[in-house]
Each structure stands twice: as structure tokens, then as C-alpha cells.
Amino acid sequence: MSAQEITVPAPADFHVHLRQGPMSQLVTPHVAEGGISLAYVMPNLVPPITSAQQAAGYLQSLRNLAPQTKFIGTLYLSSALTPAEIAEAAKEGVRGVKSYPRGVTTNSDSGIEDYETYYPIFEEMQKHDMVLNLHGEVPSNADAGICVLNAEEKFLTHLFKIHKRFPKLKIVLEHATTRKAVEAVKECGETVGCTITPHHLELIVDDWAGKPLNFCKPVAKYPDDRQALRDVIREGHPRFFLGSDSAPHPLANKYPSAVTHGAPGTKASASGGDDLEPTGVVSCGCAAGVYTSSILVPLCATLLEGFGALDQLANYVSLNGRRFYGYDDEQELSQGSIKLRRAGGGSSAATVPAVYVHPEFRDVPDSDASKVQVVPFWAGKRLGWEIVRS
């Protein structure tokens, strides 16, 4: 008989987007609701977090919204960053620096193009035991044969190069989506870890083709790639762990209206050609991101059970990541531990909500693009596990 209850030591999410303003108010408390006690928070705000002072202020704003959650901060790697600022940030409790290749995902216009210019930063990070968090995709370039499907694979040379030059620098390849990425991380030494999102354990390319809610960057790839992600979790490899990349977007940005009947400044959507005369068709691009914070640990349990890896739940959602980062203090593990129970047939608690709406926006019409509302992954579906709330 399979287990009906599981205790999980202090789950940690080593890659989460908690945004700013009303969206942050909506989603930051969801981290604890999803069973997570430690959240490693991404810096791609508007403007991005590039200084110790900004980071400190942002972390405080998150603590104000969710005092029970431990938030770990990161800086955005860009030419604005200096070794002195790294030292300063380390003092403020910032633990990592996130690198975004330019233009590949949400708010990455300030992203980096070449790593060698950042070697002095990496030197300083190494001194302070800071972690380099890599969004592992190179920008698409059709002339060079690079598109969203092979952008991760093409990035791996950068990973190897940085790791070779800084073998003691902790590096995390974020949200791996391919067999090649998994193999690359395994080939590296003990200082290289890898986050895997729950949605990439579930989705393949078919699932986001024409389905904006499942569209995220990096895009989900082939069935064989998903198999590699599942296998590395099932085998319990200690350097692979949960980073949800939970990324809330207002529903209106996931499902933009296609026609605005002449709104000024709008742009046509198709690729190629020039946007010389805006004619009322909006850009029609759906924002990339999947939202999982509010259901995170039950979702992970459900997915892992689905491919025979439920026994690896604690390693995936807590121990592997905490050990890699060094947040595996016994007391902390015990204090944040949660209990899951198998969801009963009639339990509404195990049904994923259709949508989360910020209370102040409840009366705003859905057609209003400013409405702060987020549709979670698996909206309306049943989870196999639920958190036992005390």
C-alpha cells in the first residue's frame, strides 16, 4: 500500500519571481501557501536589481508581505555591477548573481552577451561564496541556426568555460530543459548545480504549442528531454533540485487581445517586414512564464509520483538544493517541515484554483489589461497531494 502521508523537511524554492507592487502583494504570500519556507528570489524587476541597497530594500518589502518566509536575494549581472558592489551585497545577505542572456526572457533587455568581461565580478563572488545563476540560453539567431529549441544546448559551452576558469565558484544552471543540459551538469564538478522546474517535468513542446498558459522560457522540449529531467530526479542526483521559476504574469499579458481598433503605438505581430504603419493589431505576443508558487510542493509530489519518484520528493524540493547552497541546518530543516496527505476524492482543497485575483482588482473587468490576476499551472485540475495545515 502506498503512503498516505509524507513529511518533507523545509522545502526550498531556489528560483522564484516575486515581482513588485500589487503583483508582489498577490504572489509573495503564495510561497508559504505552496509549502516553501526558503525562497531564492530573482532580480529581474523594472528596473533590475543591480545594487546591494536595492536588494536590501526589495528583500525587506518581501519580508513585510510574508514574515514567515526566508527570502534570499540576488543581483542582476550587467555592466553596472562592480566587485565593490558584490562585497557590499554579500554583507546585505545577497547570495547570488543572475545572468540573463540579452533579450531571451522577461525583463532581460539588460542581459549579458559575453562572460569574460565579468571575470572580475566572478572572482569577487568566489571570495564571498556567492552563486552564479545562469539562465542558460543564447539569444536566437536564425542566420547561425539558433532558435528557442537549441538555445540551451548552444549555451553549454559557456557553462563549461566559466566552470573551468572558476572551478570553486558555485554555479547553478537554471531551469534545465534538455538531456544535453542534464549531461553537461553531471560532467561538471561538485560546484555546479542545476534547477529543474516542475512544469518542465510535465510539459513537452506540444503542450505549449498554441497554449499560452504553458508557454515559458526556456520552452519545453522533446519527450526525450523530459525523460532525462525525470530520470535525473528519480535517480536522486544530489546536484539537481527544485527551482520553480514560478513567474506570474497578468492574465491580459498571457492572452493579449489581438485587435485594438486603432490604438496608437500598437504594432503588428508577425515576424519579418517593417512595422511602418500600426493599424490596430497589437503585438499579440503572449508573456512567457508558468505560475506554480501557490501549489508548489503538492504539485511536485503529484508529478514525482506520476513518474515513480515520490521517494525523491525530499531530495528534490529540499535537501539537494539546501545542501548545495548550505542552508541545510538541522534546526531550519525541522522548523520548516511540512506534512502532505493524499488528496481525497471529495477534497476541494486539492483542486487548483482557476485564477488568483488581487483583492483590490476584483471589480475590474477581465478585459482591463491592468487587472492583477494570475492563472496558475494546472488551473482547475486535481492534485494528488495536499498540505496538512495546522
Added chain:
Amino acid sequence: MSAQEITVPAPADFHVHLRQGPMSQLVTPHVAEGGISLAYVMPNLVPPITSAQQAAGYLQSLRNLAPQTKFIGTLYLSSALTPAEIAEAAKEGVRGVKSYPRGVTTNSDSGIEDYETYYPIFEEMQKHDMVLNLHGEVPSNADAGICVLNAEEKFLTHLFKIHKRFPKLKIVLEHATTRKAVEAVKECGETVGCTITPHHLELIVDDWAGKPLNFCKPVAKYPDDRQALRDVIREGHPRFFLGSDSAPHPLANKYPSAVTHGAPGTKASASGGDDLEPTGVVSCGCAAGVYTSSILVPLCATLLEGFGALDQLANYVSLNGRRFYGYDDEQELSQGSIKLRRAGGGSSAATVPAVYVHPEFRDVPDSDASKVQVVPFWAGKRLGWEIVRS
């Protein structure tokens, strides 16, 4: 100095969807507007066209809407089809039989799963010089490693097998999207042709990732695949020709609303799990299809010029296809010929409209899913060429 005017002999579109009802009323006249005089029309209606009588009625309805256009009919390959019906259909001017693998595209639920059972049909088709039009994708099957990215490649064994068994049967691999498909058709004998859509000459996977207007089946693939399509048109290979696969969908189906706040019978969108309790999130799948009929020949001229193949325009949009099918009568070629001129800087005629709305639906709100309106490919963008209207 490059040409300022081009005469194109009677352009023909060997793969077009003209729908039924108000949508057909909207788009059928667009065939001539796009410069096309012969339209080879797909049978995936609701219900699909499976009899000679249905086909005859449908062709008459199209002729009523656009008397100047020559329409060629097709039947939908399914277990309902008999050799006797093939003979009957040939008498009614039906020229082809379209095969859809089950479930891979719009209205393909009646599609086929195995070809051997249809060999008696193919025998009869061969007798009447009818053409087998293949939607060349196998259904996705993650357990077998098959997804939308390799579904075409995996189909090619079926093409080879049918061609070997029926070497005299004319076969068209429709809307090829991959280098492997191009190579496969080249390897086959003179009876195997291949349509290539203009949008697949332009798009790669990045262009439909999160962009519903560019999402179609088969999905656009890698840059190298697009290169192979461009190359085979540029080299003027006689068995590759225009089939637009122009496929109008109501805008509301390209951009479905994500939240319906509890409408009955709606389903959650994400993959996996069970849809046990609909909670107001609609299925959120964006309809697959790109609409190009209204701008077809100018679009082809613009794209071909973009990759140095303008000198192949007549072969691509007219001669190759007409010769393959045998509609290359000199008089017909001359009567349907059109003249294109380079679009001037100030010409509004060369700007693709933002949207086409059926006149009877002009006052219907955009949020109404029944509104018959279609956003074309390249909406709001400039075309390099325009048709000289007499």
C-alpha cells in the same frame, strides 16, 4: 536595376481552406483578390466532405461566391469512402483525396491511422488520375518520442511506402516544413509533388512561440529547415509549388479568453491530470492556422525576393503546380495572368489590413466568439509588391 513590374501566368493555390457559412462568404472572394485563379479546396468541413454529392454541392456554393475563380474539389479520406464513390466523385470534377492523420489539425478527428486499408481506394484513384494529398504528420505520442517537432519526419516512411506500392498514383506531400521532407520528396519519382506555404518560407519556431497568429500545423521548425524550403524554391525544382494552406479562424479562436468565470462545460487547459471539476478556465488552446488568401501572390513575391528567388515566382505560384496537376493549358495560363508592380512608399494598397470582418458582424463586439473576423498573416505590415488591378 531590379524589375518594377512582373507578369505572372494564372497563379494557382493547390491547398486552401474556404470553410462554410459566413466564414466562407468572407474568405472565398479573397482568393481572387490575392491573385489566384485556380483554388484546390480542402474537404475538412463539419462534417467532412466524403461523397461526390457533397463535394458537388460545396463546389457550387463556392462558385456562387466567386464566379471568376476555378475551384477544384477534394474528398476526405476515411472509412466512409468507397471505390465506387471515388469513380462518382471523379465524374463530378473532384480531383483529389485528402488524408489527415487523426487529430493532428483542425477538424481531423475522422482522420486515418493506417494506410493499407485504403489501398483499394488508391487503386481506384489511380484509374481516374486522382491525386492523394497527404497531411504528412503522424499523431504525437510522447511515449514513442513523437511530438509536433518530429511528426513530419516520422511520417515520411508512409510516403515512401505508398509511393512504392502505387508508383503511378499522383501524391502530394502537403505543406512541407522540414529539410528531411524536402529530401524525401526529391528522392521520390515524378508522381510525387510537394506544396510549400509562404508562411513556412518565413517563420521558424521562435515566431509562433507565444504568438498565436503565427501558430499553425505543421508548426514551423528550425532555421535550417526553413533554409531547405527556401533553397528548393530558389532552385526551381519542378515538383515543389504553392499550396498556401490559408486557414481562416475567427479571431476569438486564435485568442480565446482564458477565464470565463464559471461558464458550464469549460475545461482546464494544462496537460496531464484529469479535468474533473471545471472551474471556469476555458480550454485556452489557440486554433492552428495562418490566413494568407487575400494577399497571397504579393506576399509570395515579397518573400521570394527576400531570399533571392523572385525569378522563380511564376514557377512557384503557378507553373510547377499546374504542370504537376495538368492544369497548364496555355489559354488558361494566359487568361488568368496577373501583373504585379513594386509597391511605392506611399501606397496604402500594399499594407496588409489589420483584420477582415464579415459585413454582417461589423457591429458585433470583439469579445463575442461568434464574430466572423480574421486577422491575416503580416497584419499591418508592408508588402513589397501589389497587384495591378485593371
